[in-house]
Amino acid sequence: MAHRRRRKRKEIFAQGNEAVAQGALLAGCTFYAGYPITPSTEIMEIMAQRLPRTEDGVFLQMEDEIASMGAAIGASLTGRKAMTATSGPGFSLKQELIGYACMVEAPMVIVNVMRGGPSTGLPTSPAQGDVQMARWGTHGDHPIIVLSASTVPECLEMTVVAFNMAEKYRTPVILLIDEVTAHTREKISIPFEDELEVLSRMQPAVPPEWFKPYAEAARGVPAMAAIGQGYRCHVTGLTHDQMGYPTSRPDEVNEFMTRLFRKIDNYYHDVLIVDEYQLEDAEYAVVAYGCVARSAHHAVDQARARGHKVGLLTLKTLFPFARPAVEKLCMQCEHILVPEMNMGQISREVKRVNNGRTRIRTLNRVDGQIITPSEILKAIL
Amino acid sequence: MKELQHIERFEIRLSGTGGQGLITLGRVLGHSLALGHGYNVTQTQSYGPEARGGSSRADVVISSSAISFPKTENLDLLIALSQPACNAYYRFLKRGGVLLVDSELVQHAPTNQFIGLPFTKLAKDKIGNELTLNTIVLGAVTHLLSFAEPRIMRKSLEEILPPKIQALNIKAFNLGLREAKRHLGDAPMIWQTAAENGVEEEMEGFED
Amino acid sequence: MSDVTKLIHEYLRHNKKFPHVFCAGCGHGIVLGSLVRSVHALQLQKDNVVIVAGIGCSGRMAAYVDFNTVHTAHGRALTFATGIKMANPELNVICVMGDGDALSIGGNHLIHAARRNIGVTALVLNNQIYGMTGGQCSPATPQGDMSMTSPFGSLEQPFDTVELAKAAGANFVARSTSFHANQLDKLMQQAIVHPGFSVLEALSPCPTQYGRKNKFRNVVDMYNWLKKNTVKVEKQKEGDTRIPTGVFQNLDRPGLEERYVELRQSLQAEE
Numbered sequence: 001m002a003h004r005r006r007r008k009r010k011e012i013f014a015q016g017n018e019a020v021a022q023g024a025l026l027a028g029c030t031f032y033a034g035y036p037i038t039p040s041t042e043i044m045e046i047m048a049q050r051l052p053r054t055e056d057g058v059f060l061q062m063e064d065e066i067a068s069m070g071a072a073i074g075a076s077l078t079g080r081k082a083m084t085a086t087s088g089p090g091f092s093l094k095q096e097l098i099g100y101a102c103m104v105e106a107p108m109v110i111v112n113v114m115r116g117g118p119s120t121g122l123p124t125s126p127a128q129g130d131v132q133m134a135r136w137g138t139h140g141d142h143p144i145i146v147l148s149a150s151t152v153p154e155c156l157e158m159t160v161v162a163f164n165m166a167e168k169y170r171t172p173v174i175l176l177i178d179e180v181t182a183h184t185r186e187k188i189s190i191p192f193e194d195e196l197e198v199l200s201r202m203q204p205a206v207p208p209e210w211f212k213p214y215a216e217a218a219r220g221v222p223a224m225a226a227i228g229q230g231y232r233c234h235v236t237g238l239t240h241d242q243m244g245y246p247t248s249r250p251d252e253v254n255e256f257m258t259r260l261f262r263k264i265d266n267y268y269h270d271v272l273i274v275d276e277y278q279l280e281d282a283e284y285a286v287v288a289y290g291c292v293a294r295s296a297h298h299a300v301d302q303a304r305a306r307g308h309k310v311g312l313l314t315l316k317t318l319f320p321f322a323r324p325a326v327e328k329l330c331m332q333c334e335h336i337l338v339p340e341m342n343m344g345q346i347s348r349e350v351k352r353v354n355n356g357r358t359r360i361r362t363l364n365r366v367d368g369q370i371i372t373p374s375e376i377l378k379a380i381l
Numbered sequence: 382m383k384e385l386q387h388i389e390r391f392e393i394r395l396s397g398t399g400g401q402g403l404i405t406l407g408r409v410l411g412h413s414l415a416l417g418h419g420y421n422v423t424q425t426q427s428y429g430p431e432a433r434g435g436s437s438r439a440d441v442v443i444s445s446s447a448i449s450f451p452k453t454e455n456l457d458l459l460i461a462l463s464q465p466a467c468n469a470y471y472r473f474l475k476r477g478g479v480l481l482v483d484s485e486l487v488q489h490a491p492t493n494q495f496i497g498l499p500f501t502k503l504a505k506d507k508i509g510n511e512l513t514l515n516t517i518v519l520g521a522v523t524h525l526l527s528f529a530e531p532r533i534m535r536k537s538l539e540e541i542l543p544p545k546i547q548a549l550n551i552k553a554f555n556l557g558l559r560e561a562k563r564h565l566g567d568a569p570m571i572w573q574t575a576a577e578n579g580v581e582e583e584m585e586g587f588e589d
Numbered sequence: 590m591s592d593v594t595k596l597i598h599e600y601l602r603h604n605k606k607f608p609h610v611f612c613a614g615c616g617h618g619i620v621l622g623s624l625v626r627s628v629h630a631l632q633l634q635k636d637n638v639v640i641v642a643g644i645g646c647s648g649r650m651a652a653y654v655d656f657n658t659v660h661t662a663h664g665r666a667l668t669f670a671t672g673i674k675m676a677n678p679e680l681n682v683i684c685v686m687g688d689g690d691a692l693s694i695g696g697n698h699l700i701h702a703a704r705r706n707i708g709v710t711a712l713v714l715n716n717q718i719y720g721m722t723g724g725q726c727s728p729a730t731p732q733g734d735m736s737m738t739s740p741f742g743s744l745e746q747p748f749d750t751v752e753l754a755k756a757a758g759a760n761f762v763a764r765s766t767s768f769h770a771n772q773l774d775k776l777m778q779q780a781i782v783h784p785g786f787s788v789l790e791a792l793s794p795c796p797t798q799y800g801r802k803n804k805f806r807n808v809v810d811m812y813n814w815l816k817k818n819t820v821k822v823e824k825q826k827e828g829d830t831r832i833p834t835g836v837f838q839n840l841d842r843p844g845l846e847e848r849y850v851e852l853r854q855s856l857q858a859e860e
């Protein structure tokens with residue numbers, strides 16, 4: 001321990017996008033496939049530089065975002081930790097195969113750096129308009145984990161969390177950041193490998209003849225054999241039985257679908273990450289995420305300085321929605337303000353949880369500009 | 382090493398036209414204040430059409446405590462290297478803030494409370510390379526900021542710039558520092574004058 | 590035990606719920622047989638063979654064979670295959686796609702796989718129709734032919750898979766049919782072992798959806814049509830309008846995965 005404390009971490013002054021790439025490499029990502037799009041491109045460019053210099057890293061520029069998803073899922077099936085990153089229009093294209101990754105339970109990380117939409121929208125301006133698409137964008141009922149980050153160090157930290165959750169729960173994990181967070185430069189200190197907890201998917205514990213690729217091994221999650229490992233499994237986007245073969249038997253379909261939800265629903269305590277700031281005695285709470293959480297933090301400090309009992313709940317996990325933390329605020333506070341750079345995508349979740357208990361106010365901005373601390377302060381006072 | 386001076390929240394905007402190296406300047410300044418000096422720093426910049434339309438801008442926020450809002454709202458120091466940039470951003474300068482311009486390129490400052498040096502001319506005439514403009518500005522800014530250490534700034538320049546152009550840029554940095562000392566006067570005086578003007582403006586009921 | 594029975598025991602999944610989905614007389618089963626025989630003849634390790642299939646009747650064959658099998662999404666098989674091959678170049682990656690899969694929704698992926706020259710074998714099972722969805726027009730439906738979505742005859746000109754793959758830069762391009770089983774086996778083996786991107790088009794009758802709508806009285810007629818209307822490319826004379834079969838492109842550019850490994854090694858040597 002003594003010598004560990006003396007080690008000095010490497011510090012860099014870097015953008016959020018660089019921090020995402022750093023986080024991915026630290027989490028063990030060895031495969032990246034993508035298609036350039038502002039404002040996420042730096043992630044791809046760094047991976048293009050770094051991955052070919054690692055022992056087995058693979059970087060691929062594909063013909064579009066659909067192909068990038070396909071390649072990343074393919075790599076995941078061979079046992080790799082894979083990532084792709086994109087923005088708005090590319091995120092729309094990825095939706096088809098995000099559903100596939102949910103269905104076959106392929107761990108992977110999809111980063112979406114949000115910009116103004118719909119369509120080509122505002123390519124270089126920040127927005128938070130893809131929040132509900134991240135939750136519901138692909139067809140069919142499905143669970144998914146959506147994370148966010150609001151500072152550059154958090155970009156690194158949450159990318160590692162995203163990979164860990166993807167591996168632990170065998171699911172695609174979406175990391176939603178915004179143009180402000182992606183392009184702000186800040187100091188980050190790079191953790192040493194042994195300081196980080198890095199998780200990997202559960203391996204089969206039985207020989208191939210006994211292995212059931214989609215039977216629950218633990219926590220609702222099946223063990224995962226890599227292609228080429230001798231297990232010769234079938235993987236399909238059709239609803240499948242425990243052997244991985246297509247089925248439409250209602251009992252088998254139901255068992256599969258409920259397990260898909262259960263593996264995440266039952267572990268909310270592990271999946272839900274929030275930051276609570278000045279909430280103990282708060283009479284007024286702000287619920288925010290991404291770059292807006294930073295503005296809110298500033299506004300809360302200013303309001304406190306003027307004697308107002310205001311606190312901030314920052315959502316780092318957007319979905320599943322942090323019901324317990326928000327519910328507590330609904331009981332405790334007289335007002336809750338939800339500032340966001342869309343017309344109310346998280347406030348509708350807050351209202352749903354609130355169920356009429358307290359007053360929920362919204363502060364929305366869709367002009368490609370970050371919500372400023374003064375705007376939030378004005379709304380609070 | 383001097384003990385770190387305490388800074389509440391200090392906002393700088395570097396503005397001008399594309400090609401003046403302002404983004405690099407912002408990066409070097411941010412890098413040095415964050416990693417070399419040890420402050421909390423956030424640096425943001427203009428992107429896309431905004432960045433292509435000829436104008437360019439990099440913002441730096443410095444603080445001793447953690448920075449929540451990463452962008453600028455009330456500038457302590459505005460550096461304007463073009464007339465349009467000066468016109469566009471002057472209104473974000475807070476009372477008591479300092480405006481530093483390229484005295485050749487900004488002919489009509491919107492106030493008479495400003496300081497200036499002919500940065501572009503200095504780069505051409507004294508260094509013989511217009512591209513060193515941004516490093517000369519860095520030298521002048523270092524003079525203005527009481528919490529910035531010339532020695533650490535030079536070291537950061539060496540960390541970031543490719544070896545080939547380091548010597549030239551150190552020369553440019555020193556020139557900026559020297560010229561600022563000679564023509565702009567003592568840094569504390571500059572800030573004190575600005576603060577007094579700010580108070581006066583307030584008393585006159587100046588509203589923005 | 591007959592050789593066929595031995596192959597069945599060795600390569601078909603005994604825990605899979607048979608019977609299979611193919612209609613009587615469907616050409617897809619013949620292509621599947623050829624695939625199994627080829628893997629056997631080449632003595633490939635089953636653990637190292639990956640079948641990556643699209644969506645369609647053709648795509649369903651993946652589930653029956655005892656390899657690593659991935660039944661992907663409509664049109665996307667080649668994107669998965671590219672990821673798999675790059676992640677583990679030791680694997681023999683074989684894509685199974687229908688004509689709709691490969692030429693319509695996946696057309697962009699096909700030309701880019703060819704351009705990249707990724708070391709994957711692409712089998713295009715061309716039945717000139719969308720079989721699985723009930724007989725709609727495909728980009729390989731000949732002009733004037735009937736389908737559920739061209740009830741008055743198709744107005745559009747079809748793609749020629751071979752010409753398309755050649756132009757896009759595939760290393761190896763060949764064509765055969767479900768009627769010419771021996772030739773199919775031979776070309777299949779060549780396509781599998783050839784480095785870089787290989788495309789093998791197999792003309793494969795769909796009696797149920799294409800045959801009925803286009804005046805084929807029975808299954809046998811369809812196979813006879815293949816026999817009559819195709820010719821080995823070496824024997825084709827000028828003016829002969831029959832469909833040529835055989836090998837159309839045979840280049841030896843290294844596959845993307847080989848070039849990538851080289852790059853990685855050279856970068857590591859630098860360090």
Ligand SMILES: Cc1ncc(C[n+]2csc(CCOP(=O)(O)OP(=O)(O)O)c2C)c(N)n1
Pocket residue numbers: 644645646647648663686687688689690691714716718719720721722727
């Ligand atoms: C995105 C998407 N669009 C449409 C479909 C419906 N669909 C399933 S198979 C198919 C076409 C199958 O034709 P082909 O690829 O030629 O294969 P075949 O069935 O003839 O072997 C279509 C359109 C789908 N599954 N996914």
Ligand code: SF4
Pocket residue numbers: 610611612614615616617646647716720721794795796797798799
């Ligand atoms: S519909 Fe056509 S392609 Fe599909 S199984 Fe039947 S005959 Fe074969």
